[in-house]
Amino acid sequence: MHTFPTECTSTHEDSDTGECRVILVGTWPALRGEGTVPDGAAQITRCAERDELGSIVYATGAGWILAGQDLDDGDVQRTIAKARAVREGIRLAILGQSRDWRRCERWMRRGCRVYLEDTINLRRGVAAIRASQTLEVNVMDRIFFEVLRERATGPAPHLTRRERDVLELLRRGMRNREIAGALFVTENTVEYHMRHLLSKFSARNRLEVVERATALGLA
Structure with a gap:
């Protein structure tokens, strides 16, 4: 001892x-x-x-x-x-x-x-x-x-800088129009990034995007 x-x-x-x-x-x-x-x-x-x-x-x-x-x-x-x-x-x-x-x-x-x-x-x-x-x-x-x-949860997807920006505002509960205003882009641009986020997280809706991103430590 x-x-x-x-x-x-x-x-x-x-x-x-x-x-x-x-x-x-x-x-x-x-x-x-x-x-x-x-x-x-x-x-x-x-x-x-x-x-x-x-x-x-x-x-x-x-x-x-x-x-x-x-x-x-x-x-x-x-x-x-x-x-x-x-x-x-x-x-x-x-x-x-x-x-x-x-x-x-x-x-x-x-x-x-x-x-x-x-x-x-x-x-x-x-x-x-x-x-x-x-x-x-x-x-x-x-x-x-x-x-x-x-x-x-599966491997964490790679997100572009803009997708991370959209994800962060989405996590705060903002809608597309509010996100567009905060990022000084059009709603169509936000919808484009949203489609990519839904696909990358294999999510059915905005809530699942946030939940899965949180589980992976990305939000």
């Missing part, structure tokens, strides 16, 4: 103190080297021997298990079960490979609170875990979110 230097250790749970205590099981490339936690933002304790996990959870009062990049699903399952036998409410964060979006989706459905790409640096990784703890939200690394979003 090795604890990287941070603020003092106590047995209070994270949620009571606002501190962030993490037990790393497995490896995280970002912790090779000095392993200094930025700005004392978290205490990270490495669990080298998994048989010691229960005693480490008890001794540190950790609120998080971070499953390293070398743990397979069975390892993760056994690790979190052992940790929760000591502290029922301990949360799970996982480091995974960017191409394995299926695993990300599977573990987020199983109750994983934070899923990050295994190449993430120390500062961003700690910030993600702290954000989840402070805001009580689930955090998924953007690279996984983008793949899942594309699978759900």
Whole structure:
């Protein structure tokens, strides 16, 4: 067991103190080297021997298990079960490979609170875990979110600058005449761009254009 230097250790749970205590099981490339936690933002304790996990959870009062990049699903399952036998409410964060979006989706459905790409640096990784703890939200690394979003909605279409302008005004609820006035073009020109937007988003009406553009992060 090795604890990287941070603020003092106590047995209070994270949620009571606002501190962030993490037990790393497995490896995280970002912790090779000095392993200094930025700005004392978290205490990270490495669990080298998994048989010691229960005693480490008890001794540190950790609120998080971070499953390293070398743990397979069975390892993760056994690790979190052992940790929760000591502290029922301990949360799970996982480091995974960017191409394995299926695993990300599977573990987020199983109750994983934070899923990050295994190449993430120390500062961003700690910030993600702290954000989840402070805001009580689930955090998924953007690279996984983008793949899942594309699978759900299809690839984002390429829009011209004028189509983006029309889309933005459409999102604000403007009608064609109002859009034409705002862009200093004719209504026929707006209708031309609208036809292209309907086609590119495979939408039946203006509302679907906005909904699909929003889902793809384009509006």
